[in-house]
Amino acid sequence: MRLSTVILPVRRWSEGGRDMWQRAEQLGFHTAYTYDHLTWRVPFRDGPWFGAVPTLTAAAAATTRLRLGTMVTSPNFRHPVPLAKELITLDDLSDGRVTLGIGAGGSGFDATALGGHPWTPRERADRFAEFVPLLDRLLTEDEVTAEGTYYAAHQARGLPGCVQRPRIPFTIAATGPRGLRLAARHGQSWVTTGDPAANENGTPADSLAALARQTEALEKACAEAGRDSATLGRTLLTGFTPDRPLDSLGAFVDFAGHVRALGFDELVLHWPLPDTRFAADETVFTRIATEGLAQLGG
Numbered sequence: 001m002r003l004s005t006v007i008l009p010v011r012r013w014s015e016g017g018r019d020m021w022q023r024a025e026q027l028g029f030h031t032a033y034t035y036d037h038l039t040w041r042v043p044f045r046d047g048p049w050f051g052a053v054p055t056l057t058a059a060a061a062a063t064t065r066l067r068l069g070t071m072v073t074s075p076n077f078r079h080p081v082p083l084a085k086e087l088i089t090l091d092d093l094s095d096g097r098v099t100l101g102i103g104a105g106g107s108g109f110d111a112t113a114l115g116g117h118p119w120t121p122r123e124r125a126d127r128f129a130e131f132v133p134l135l136d137r138l139l140t141e142d143e144v145t146a147e148g149t150y151y152a153a154h155q156a157r158g159l160p161g162c163v164q165r166p167r168i169p170f171t172i173a174a175t176g177p178r179g180l181r182l183a184a185r186h187g188q189s190w191v192t193t194g195d196p197a198a199n200e201n202g203t204p205a206d207s208l209a210a211l212a213r214q215t216e217a218l219e220k221a222c223a224e225a226g227r228d229s230a231t232l233g234r235t236l237l238t239g240f241t242p243d244r245p246l247d248s249l250g251a252f253v254d255f256a257g258h259v260r261a262l263g264f265d266e267l268v269l270h271w272p273l274p275d276t277r278f279a280a281d282e283t284v285f286t287r288i289a290t291e292g293l294a295q296l297g298g
Contacts, residue, residue, distance in 0.1 A: 001256065002030040002266040003293055006071050006237065008273060009034050009050040013058055017050075020271055021059040025066040027289040031099060032059065033071035033268060036078075038113045043276060045109060053086050060094035067097045071237060071268065072173045072191065074105030075124075075131045077114055081156045084138035088162055096163035101191060102135075103173030104128035125178050126150070132172070132182050139167035171235055175214060180221035189233030189266065190218055193240040207241040208258055215262050235266040239278055245288075246272070246280040252288045253295045260296070 005024050011017040024032040036052035039045055056068045068090075073083070091098045104124045105111065111118035119127065130148045137144045139162055144153045162168050169188035174180045175195070183190040193199070195210030202210070215234065222229035236259055238245055245255035246269065256267055270278040272285050 001260050001264070001293060001296065003028075003289065004031040004033065004067075004235075004266055004268045005029045005271050005289075006033040006035065006268050007271045008040075008044070008278075009052065009055045010044065010048050010273070012048070012050075013055075017055070018058070018062050021062055021066070024271070025063045027286065029066065029289060030266070031067035031069050031268075033069045033099075033101060034059075036070040036073040036101075037108075037110050038077060039109050041108060053090060056090055056098070057093055060090065060097065065097075067099055068094055069099035069171070070101045072101035072103040072171070074103050074110070075127045075150075076105035076110040078131075080131055080135040080138055080151055081153050084135055084156070084158060087139065087168055088158065088160075091162045091164060091168050092160075098164070098168045099171055099189075100168055101171045101173065102132065103191075104179060125176065129178060129182060132170070132186050136167070136170070136186050171233070175217075177217070177221070180218050181225065183218065184221040184225040184227050184229075184232065187232060189235050191235040191237055191268075193237045199240050199242065202242060204241070204243045204255075207243065208262070211236070211241075211259065211264075212262055215264075233266060234262075234264045235268060236264045237268045239270045245269070246285060248284060249287050249291060249295065252292050256292065256296050 007020050021032055034052050034055055039049045052070050059068055087100060107118040127150045130150050134146055134151055134153065138153065138156060138158055142159055144156045146153045170186055171189040171191045172183040172187040173191045174183050175192060192214055194207050198207045198210040219229045222232060243255050245252040272278060272280040272282050
C-alpha cells in the first residue's frame with residue numbers, strides 16, 4: 001500500500017506553502033496532490049485559494065522525488081486542449097512525476113464561476129465521457145483533430161509529448177456505471193471518497209460495506225471492458241467517511257487494514273489544517289506518515 005497526502009492550496013508560497021510540499025517529501029509520502037478548483041466550499045470559499053497547475057509547478061521545482069498530482073481536475077472550467085499542454089509542460093518540469101486525478105466535477109462554486117447555470121448530473125457525465133478520451137489522445141498523439149458534442153480540437157499539437165510514456169497516468173474519480181467504465185478503459189488508477197449516503201449518515205461499518213460495493217462495481221466494469229481489474233490501482237481519498245483515521249496511529253492502522261482488505265493500494269490523507277474538517281494533531285500525522293505502513297505491515 002502507498003501513503004499519499006493532499007495539500008490544499010490555501011497558503012502563500014512564501015508563508016508556509018513551499019514548506020508543506022518539501023515536508024511531504026521528507027516524510028516519505030508517495031504522492032502529494034492538490035485540489036484543482038477555482039475555489040471550494042465553506043470555509044475555504046472566503047479565504048485564500050491558489051491555482052493547482054502553478055502550485056504543482058512550484059512544487060516540482062521545490063522537490064526531487066515526490067510525485068505530484070491533482071485531486072481532482074474536472075471539466076467544470078477546463079478544456080482538454082489547453083489542459084493537455086499544461087500537463088505536458090508540468091510533466092517535463094517535474095521529470096515525469098505527475099499524476100492526473102480527474103473527475104466529472106460537481107455543482108459547487110466552480111460550476112458557475114464562468115457564468116451560466118450548473119450542468120445537470122447527466123450533462124456532467126456526458127461531458128466527462130467526451131473529455132477523458134480526448135485528453136488521452138492529446139497526451140499520446142503528436143497531432144489531434146476531433147469534433148465532439150462538447151469539445152473539439154483542430155490540429156492540436158502535443159509535441160514533444162509526456163516524459164512518462166505513453167502519457168502521464170490518470171487516476172479517475174467515479175462511482176456511477178459510466179464513470180467506472182471510463183476508469184476501466186482509460187485509468188491507471190481509480191479514486192473514490194466513499195459513498196455519500198454512507199458518509200453522511202452511516203457508521204464506519206456502513207461505509208466499509210459501501211466501499212466494498214463500489215469495488216465490486218469497478219470489477220464488473222473492468223470485466224465488461226475486457227480488462228484485468230488487478231491492473232487498475234485503487235485509491236481512497238480519506239477525510240469524508242465516518243472513520244477518524246488521523247485520531248491516532250492505532251486508528252490509522254486499523255482503518256488502513258480494513259480498506260487494504262478491500263483491494264485499495266493507495267490512501268490519501270489531508271494535510272492537517274486547523275479550524276477545518278481536516279484539523280488533526282500534527283505530531284500524530286507525522287507518526288502516521290513515518291510509521292503507519294510499517295505498523296500495517298506494508
